[in-house]
Amino acid sequence: MPVYLTYFSVLVLLLPGLNRPLLAQNFKGSMHDFQAMGNKLFESDKPCLVCHPPHRSSSAEETLPIWSSKAVKDTFTVYGSAGPAEQPGLPLGSSKLCLSCHDGTLALDSWGGRVNTVPFLNAGFEDRKNGLKNDHPISVKYTSTNAMRTGELNDPFISNSGLGNTIETDMLTNGTLQCSSCHDVHNGMGAGKLLVKTNKNSNLCLTCHKK
Amino acid sequence: MYKLLSVILLSLILTSCYSRMVTRVTDENLVIFPAPPDTARIQFLTSISNSIDITGQRSGFMEYILGKDEGMPIIKPYGLSIHKGKIYISDTMLGGLVIIDLKKHTFSYFEPGGRGQLKKPINCFVDDRGYLFVADAERKEVVVFDNNLKYVRSLGNAKTGKPTDVFVAGDKIWICDINAHKVLVYSRDNYELVNSFPDVDPQHENFLSSPTNLFVTGDKVYVSDFGSFKIKVYTTSGTYLRSIGSYGKALGQFVRPKGIAVDRNDNLYVVDAGFENVQIFNKDDKLLMFFGGNYEGRGNMWLPAKVILDYDNLQYFQKYVHKDFKLKHLIFVTNQYGPDKLNVYGFIELKSKK
Numbered sequence: 001m002p003v004y005l006t007y008f009s010v011l012v013l014l015l016p017g018l019n020r021p022l023l024a025q026n027f028k029g030s031m032h033d034f035q036a037m038g039n040k041l042f043e044s045d046k047p048c049l050v051c052h053p054p055h056r057s058s059s060a061e062e063t064l065p066i067w068s069s070k071a072v073k074d075t076f077t078v079y080g081s082a083g084p085a086e087q088p089g090l091p092l093g094s095s096k097l098c099l100s101c102h103d104g105t106l107a108l109d110s111w112g113g114r115v116n117t118v119p120f121l122n123a124g125f126e127d128r129k130n131g132l133k134n135d136h137p138i139s140v141k142y143t144s145t146n147a148m149r150t151g152e153l154n155d156p157f158i159s160n161s162g163l164g165n166t167i168e169t170d171m172l173t174n175g176t177l178q179c180s181s182c183h184d185v186h187n188g189m190g191a192g193k194l195l196v197k198t199n200k201n202s203n204l205c206l207t208c209h210k211k
Numbered sequence: 212m213y214k215l216l217s218v219i220l221l222s223l224i225l226t227s228c229y230s231r232m233v234t235r236v237t238d239e240n241l242v243i244f245p246a247p248p249d250t251a252r253i254q255f256l257t258s259i260s261n262s263i264d265i266t267g268q269r270s271g272f273m274e275y276i277l278g279k280d281e282g283m284p285i286i287k288p289y290g291l292s293i294h295k296g297k298i299y300i301s302d303t304m305l306g307g308l309v310i311i312d313l314k315k316h317t318f319s320y321f322e323p324g325g326r327g328q329l330k331k332p333i334n335c336f337v338d339d340r341g342y343l344f345v346a347d348a349e350r351k352e353v354v355v356f357d358n359n360l361k362y363v364r365s366l367g368n369a370k371t372g373k374p375t376d377v378f379v380a381g382d383k384i385w386i387c388d389i390n391a392h393k394v395l396v397y398s399r400d401n402y403e404l405v406n407s408f409p410d411v412d413p414q415h416e417n418f419l420s421s422p423t424n425l426f427v428t429g430d431k432v433y434v435s436d437f438g439s440f441k442i443k444v445y446t447t448s449g450t451y452l453r454s455i456g457s458y459g460k461a462l463g464q465f466v467r468p469k470g471i472a473v474d475r476n477d478n479l480y481v482v483d484a485g486f487e488n489v490q491i492f493n494k495d496d497k498l499l500m501f502f503g504g505n506y507e508g509r510g511n512m513w514l515p516a517k518v519i520l521d522y523d524n525l526q527y528f529q530k531y532v533h534k535d536f537k538l539k540h541l542i543f544v545t546n547q548y549g550p551d552k553l554n555v556y557g558f559i560e561l562k563s564k565k
Contacts, residue, residue, distance in 0.1 A: 040392070040413055043420045043439035044458070053460050053485075065462060066493065067252060067500040068245050075460040076486035080505035090513070090548055099514055100467045100484040103547060104289070104303045104331050104348055105375045105423045106389055106437060 030187035031194065041106060051097060051185065053078060090139055095178040098185075142167075142177050142208070153208055161207055162197060171196070171207070236533045242510035244502035253502050253542065254559050255510035256531035258551035259298075260285055262318035265311055283318060285309050285552040288545040289516045290334030290376065290424075290470070294341060296524055300545065300553065301332035301345060308332060308345070313527040327354055327362030334424065334517070338379035338399075346374040346386065353377050353386055355402075366397060380427040387425040387434060392418065394425060394432060394445070408449030417451035419443065424470045424517070433479065435471045440464075442471055442481060455479065455496045463490065463498040470517035474540065474558075480518045482544065487512040489544060502556065506549050510556075513549025518542060528555060537562050 027033055027047075035047040042050050055075075079096040091099050101107045147153040154167065161170035171181040182204060183194045191198045199205065242255035259265065263282035274280070287304035299321075300309040307322035307329050323329060331349035338344070341358030351369040356362055366386065367374050373390035383405070384397040396406040409417040420438025427433075431452070432445045440458040445451050456465045466485035473479050477494035488503035489512075503512040521541040532538045536559035544554045 041421050041438050043413075043418075043436075049458070053458065053466050055460070065245070065498045065500045068249050074462065076462070076483075076488065076501075077505055078460060078466055078485045080487070096514060097485075099547070103469075103484070103514075103516065105333055106421045109287075109303060109331075 026187045026190040032185055032187065091178075092139055092176070093173060093178065094180050095138055098179045098183075136177075136182070138176075138178055138181075140177050141175055142172055143175060152210055154210060156208070159207075167208060236531060238533075241533055244510075245500050250561070251536070251559065252500060254531075254533060254536060254557045256528050256541075256555045256557050258509065258554050259311065260550065260552040265313075265318040266316055283320065287547050288552050289332075289547065290346075291517055291519055291543060291545055291553070292335050292337045292343075293519060293521045293524060293543065294337035294339075296527065297337075298543075298553075299335050299337055299343060301335045303331050303333065306330055306332070308335060308343075313524065321360065323356070323360070323362060325362065326365075327356060329354065333374075334376040336377050336379055342379075344377040344379060344384065346377045348373055348375055348389075351390075353384075364402065366402060367395070375423045376425050378425055378427045380429075385425060385427050385432065387422045389421055389423060392420065392422065394419075394422070394434060394449070396449075406449060408445060409451060416454065417443065417445075426471050426473050428473050428477075431473075433471055433473060435468050435481065437468060440466065440468060442468065442479065453496075455492055456481070460486075462501070463492075469515070470519075470545075472518045472520045474520050475522070480520065480542070482515050482518050484514050484516065484547075487515055489515070489518055489542075503544065503554075506546075506551075509551070510554070512544060512546050512554065513551070514547040515544050515554075516547055517545045528557065531555075532557055532559065535562055536560065 033047055034042040034044065034050055044050050079093055079100070099109070102109050142153070142156050144155045144157050147155045156167040156172060159167050161167045163170040168175070173180065182196060184196050185194060187194050189196055195204060197204055197207070243251040244253045245251070261282040261284050263280060268280065285300060286302050288300045288302050288309070291298060291300045293299070296312060296314040298311040298313065300311070302309050305320060305322070307320055310319050310321050311317070329345060329347050329350065331347055332345045333348045334346045336344045342363070343356040343360065345354045345356070347354055351373050352365040352367045353374050354362070354365050366384070367388070371391060372388045374386050375389045376387040378385040379399065382399045384399055386395040386397065388395055392411055393407050393409070395404060397403065398405050409415070409419060412418055413420075419434060419436050421436060422434050423437045424435040425432060427447070430447055432447055434443045434445070436443050441454040441456050443451070443454045456463065456468065458464060458466065460466065465481065465483050467483055468481055469484050470482040471480065478499065479492045481490050481492070483490065487505045488501050490501040491499045493499050503510070503515065505511060506513040521543065525538050525541060528541060529538060536557070539558045539560055542556040542558060544556065546552055546554065
């Protein structure tokens with residue numbers, strides 16, 4: 001426990017992101033606490049490093065690529081996303097982080113490329129056999145305008161998320177829906193399946209969707 | 212007789228009515244690594260994401276008759292293998308393989324039924340006889356097909372194992388098993404298990420935490436260990452030799468190492484899905500260069516998974532090579548997301564001036 005708390009205090013200062021309570025006791029023993037899993041999946045004595053690489057590891061020697069006349073940069077960008085940003089369905093930022101592990105080898109690869117083609121409201125998420133083929137669309141813009149347009153979604157700037165603030169503040173990243181809209185990687189809520197809140201009676205879905 | 216003739220004629224018309232676009236490589240649209248002023252070593256050649264990239268678009272006339280061809284997509288590729296002008300791509304979302312015939316310009320889905328049914332094919336390998344081996348992480352077996360794509364048998368213990376990669380070298384089949392934390396070695400003649408390594412001991416540095424990809428050379432086995440963020444090297448009999456890389460964001464380190472390949476000069480190519488690039492190390496494990504990068508346009512990568520090298524099918528890609536370069540070998544990289552699903556690069560050399 002003390003180890004975890006130290007990492008919390010260090011990382012809180014370093015990482016921008018969604019404003020959510022980080023409850024160490026919930027993280028511990030969750031599916032993402034790889035240390036608790038006996039260190040067999042990941043060789044890391046630090047439970048948080050697996051997803052939060054240190055800015056520059058001191059043990060790494062200065063490496064200049066032999067075929068480069070001068071160092072272009074000294075570190076790589078992790079999950080950077082520039083380019084054709086916010087294309088519906090194409091994962092960005094923290095969703096890329098999820099999918100770099102959830103690729104079907106060691107962790108379930110949820111959410112596939114067939115974007116916006118499969119309506120699933122009740123079917124999708126329990127469909128483990130089909131590898132979650134019918135997953136929720138991600139990297140879609142969720143604004144007041146498109147809420148109004150379809151009339152099926154609550155206004156993200158006004159509606160309460162049930163997590164303390166509006167949907168926009170608590171669940172969206174740059175106004176887009178990502179894996180982290182519904183999931184808390186740190187299991188802060190302890191709601192099962194690393195969800196931000198339980199989905200009993202479609203509670204989670206109905207935060208954004210109207211009946 | 213007439214019927215047969217007309218069928219032949221019709222198919223002739225149909226195939227000839229596809230036009231294939233080749234974008235001419237100019238100094239303006241050339242994508243090379245490393246960037247100038249350093250000597251260019253790798254040129255981005257082309258990408259394949261849809262059947263239309265192979266078969267070409269219907270001509271105006273055929274489009275009028277048959278409608279626009281939307282094509283068939285490569286959905287979510289992981290591994291691939293290339294043999295005699297054919298590219299085999301394991302597509303985890305399709306639950307099957309995409310097979311591209313570069314000679315005949317055909318593109319098809321391979322979705323076998325019955326005992327050969329695939330569920331989540333991660334990697335595949337075609338050996339010198341044309342036999343196809345598919346590592347399926349959901350079926351938890353390696354499925355073997357012969358050179359006519361007929362089911363032969365399956366390999367592995369679905370109760371305890373979960374194969375993620377397969378490689379055929381010499382008279383052996385090498386399987387990388389993420390659940391067993393091991394490399395399993397089978398005889399190609401009788402499919403008997405002949406060896407497995409390393410011994411399961413998480414304390415020891417030869418341990419494989421989460422092995423996902425492997426590559427076998429004449430005398431060494433390279434294993435990409437996603438869980439220790441290193442590439443571990445063993446002799447073909449399983450003795451641990453050394454590791455390459457460590458966890459971190461500095462050049463030469465890894466955060467999400469995946470596919471690996473070794474070229475004829477013993478240079479090691481490593482895909483990293485976090486940096487979205489490929490780093491190349493020489494035989495002394497020193498970083499030579501890297502290419503790819505977070506997607507902004509052609510030549511960049513989007514959650515890449517696999518890298519494959521090829522020396523035998525250069526002819527199909529010569530047309531994309533800049534006139535000042537000589538193509539030495541091909542480099543294929545799959546992207547699980549984004550607009551470009553299969554990136555084709557060429558390892559190039561500046562032509563000597565006469």
